[in-house]
Amino acid sequence: AQKVTQAQTEISVVEKEDVTLDCVYETRDTTYYLFWYKQPPSGELVFLIRRNSFDEQNEISGRYSWNFQKSTSSFNFTITASQVVDSAVYFCALSENYGGSQGNLIFGKGTKLSVKP
């Protein structure tokens, strides 16, 4: 069965600190997709990144970076120099491959990040 585990329920940091959100997944598929979403207090899920299982290159986008390691089934997310606006719940998700594209998402329970000024 597919599963996503986000072991950190809540993290609190002070502004400008770096923070890493952990994500471990389980799947028997050889082709799958991994996602990170941000859910601010307004409730809308904001897409951050998608990775397919064949692309293990790490990615950096501004202050955000992602570390995908198939060997440990992990897809961790790091925010550098955190800001108060980064405060939100962050979800890692997994989807299987449906004919070459993503299927429905299986989410972790989320990590609530609080960035204090």
Next chain:
Amino acid sequence: DTGVSQDPRHKITKRGQNVTFRCDPISEHNRLYWYRQTLGQGPEFLTYFQNEAQLEKSRLLSDRFSAERPKGSFSTLEIQRTEQGDSAMYLCASSLTGAQGYTFGSGTRLTVV
């Protein structure tokens, strides 16, 4: 295009009543998904449409739940004889086949009293 729209944003209903939610996806998106999110949990998949065809339903979707997507455009999710356990945020998402990610709406928060 203003993204995925959901209506209403909030709904309070008495136990036993029926409720219907609407989702308007991004117009060119052929896939539409419904998810349910309870407090402190990640969203859970309910059902999925490709155009007007409902291709997959989760076991979470009991007989009291029904979803439609006539003409492959907007979708409705109806819950009959609501129960307190149905209280949750109901999220709609849409995507294009092969596209990068899903676009989620802001959700409908249902409270059953």
